[in-house]
Amino acid sequence: MALSRRILAVTAGLVLVGLLGSISLKAYVQSISDQLVKQGDRSLVVDHAPEEAEKMARWVLRFTPDHHDALLLLGVSLNRQNRYDEAADVFETAKHTVDFSPDASYARAACLMLSGRYQDAEVELVTLLESVPHHDDARNLLRQLLEKTYRFYDAAALVQNRFHNQPDDLRYLTECLKVSVAFPLGQAVVPELSDFNKRHPAQPTVIAGLARAHWLKGNIAESAALFNELLKLDELTPGQLAWAAEFWVEAGDIGKAQVAAARMDLVAKLQEHADHVKAQAESARASLASSQGNFADAELHLTRAVSLAPDQAEYYLRRADIRRRLRKVDAAIEDTTYGKQTARTSEELRRRSGRIELGELTPEICREVATLYNQRRQQGSQEISNAWLELANALTPINY
């Protein structure tokens, strides 16, 4: 009995020692592993030696195959060596070593995109965003993926939807308006803006944007109602009033156009605005003068518009029209020629787009297209320019 107790005690002691040893060994290995991973991280980031980092990570993984950080290190080091498929596989493994790893999921999607596996990348990002809807980096990457696969509208909608859960966030409004300007034919944005307008009435920016979206879509009645609503408000910008004046000239209600233009003049005098807003106001005044047969005044206003925004082809072409009515044919030809030259960027864009279609998709061409879009004043051009720059970057060989 005593012997039994002794054996039991010894055994218990041994188990205890073994357990303690094991814990100690595990802690030791974990400690070394962490150190190695840190060393690998240093090799990767400071020494720019992804091969060294890979070695470190693999060494750790020999002993602790489920070491999450080691797997992440290995994945990144492989990615830095342009071994995207291998890296994606490693990140896949890393995803399963913990309950949920947004970092591994995001990194895998990035590698899949780099290896051209867009569909897989899209699945990965959508899955990630289902779990972490506010993962802004993942959402941004998905937007880039959508643009890369020519789904520009979806891309814009994605950005817009970023704030779906905060529909009253001003950023959401901004994104909605961006979509309405960049994609005037988009069907989705009008209901979005309409809803916003119901929740937050008497917001000039929303009403003017919505009115213009309806105008561009040909919904004259809706647009007229909104412009009427807009004109009841107090604090309007000259740009918003210019839209209203132009709309009423086109809709044939000169009286309302005059009211809008008069307010526009008043506001413009009181406030300082950018040249392109002033040019827009002059253009609205020209429309009104022209609709009343006062072509000389219309010419004057358009001359001001041209001097304020000499890079806007539209003003030259409109002045050419007026000058033809005034029988100033030579001046009209000159304006048309200037306008055509000013719109030259469009030709250049088409030419480059043509080269791209024939397979000459190079970073240089993408940057040229980006620059050309950047030179244009139309709203939305800046975003398109950015997208082309991003494409150029993506096509540039990456040296980490």
Place this chain on the structure above:
Amino acid sequence: MNRFLHAIYLTGIFLLFGGCHSQTDTEHIGHPRQADSTSTSPSNSARKSPLTPGESQTLQNPGHRNQNLSEVTFTDVSAESGLTFRYYGSPSEQAYMTEQNAGGIAAFDYDGDYSPDLYLANGSHFQKPAHKPEHSSQLFRNKGGCTFENITRKAGLELFSFGMGVTAGDFDNDGFCDLFVASFNENSLFQNQGDGTFLNVSSKALPSSNVWSCSPAFADLDGNGTLDIYVVNYVDWTSDVAPCNPPNAPHLRRTCSPTAFNAAADQLFSNSGEGTFQEVGESSGICDTKDGKGLALAIFDVNNDGQLDIYVANDATANSLFVNQGGFSFLNEALRYGVAVSEDGVQGASMGVGVADFNRDGENDVLVTNFRNQVNDLFQSVGDAGFVFSNSSTGLDLASRSKLSFGTIFRDFNGDSLPDIFIANGHIWDLTSLGAQYDYKMPPSLMLNEQGRRFHDASSEVGSYFRKEWLGRSATSADLDNDGDWDLVVQHLEADAAVLRNDSSIEPNSVLVRFIGTSSCRDPLGCRVEYSRDGQTFVEHIPSGESFQASLDPRILIPGTGGPNISALRITWPNGKREEWENIEVSELSQLVAIESGNVVKLPLH
């Protein structure tokens, strides 16, 4: 580790991607007042409107019959008409550029019965060339009442080619309408033998051609009494060019854009008068415009100098206006006339052309159809100063912004003497898998003219055809049933051609007028016509080219909006000679034939 995680996100940042024939049973009813042989100076490019200021005030009292614009009705009679036609070769997996245009349509009277017959050009495919009878271009004989009989083989008109545009005209002045078919790398001239058959005289009469031709048109451009041929060519493209679908997007169907290719120079064939044509494009000045990627044209007298000018709608390049300097010499004055580029200075992707005096000011205006997101351009004539944009003021920009438009007919559909607009719409790229905002098939447009000031989009009100979506391409108009209104025929991709009968109620004394030259060419295509009725004078022209790859009924339709008397009927013949007939009594729906230096003859309508 924070730094390490940062590295992963840096990876993300690096990923930032980014017309013809004599007729029995006739009645002489009009008499020539004068044969005023006042040929104008070829070098005179100033506009001379024959209308007095008072006459041009028609807008104040346009003489409307239809107070309710929605009275216009088109009935789709394709099924019962006997016209069964579907363009062959499109779509295909390869999405070749040649697939996007479909074939043209010519409305012309091939058998001299004064009822318009129809010829529809068909396509082919590089891997599966057209060979079956239904793959051939087709001739449909008008049996009356909007019914047709396919007589292609009997008429000797079987043609297996990548058919594009078609034009009809009596090039040999024998009284029988001939046919020119433009195709990819091959053009064909068919001489009407007068016995119901045609003879392919291409190899004998035409220089060989291996360019992509789209729209041809007959007109007497040098005023020598014979019809010449202007052929609008597109781009230098071959079937060897790799498909242009975006990489990684196999679900899309997208043909190459013309921006990727050099323009193919247009051609001008001078008629020797002895059954042969000589290419004079290079010497005429039409080739000075190096970058015109042409799809459509209209030949008419832009500056009223008695000489025919040529307007060419180019795709993604500036449009051309070749002003006739006389002696087969032309000068591109599109910029001077303000018809080269769109309202924003951009060179539009233009597909179709229509010509009509929409505001009844005595000057012909020009309508150009453009790509989606580019509004259609309505160039309103302001006399000798050229043209100004009327897109916004007429409401056309809103109606066209979301459409990719091809063939257009700029004619009066509701008998109010004001030209209305029909447009065949449909995209060239199927991007529907990218989202609902990308339209492929589109409904056609019918815009009714409201007192020459605005156009009312009546598309949803004028018939079931207009409420469906199509890949509309070429369109022509003709009074197929000779009932005094313009009917429509439209070619589609991926659907049968449609015959749309105009069932609008028409005043009983409407008149169809055909002009026949004697010392001038027999078909005075493109020439300016004026008529005075009920104290008002209207300007018309005999269409040459127009629409997209099409040839329109060459008759003039005078609606019966006024009294029974047409006080004056005038034409400027291609040689610049002006002729007028006075006091033509018309008490019933009639067809008149005005013969150069002769009488106006009344024919029964059947």
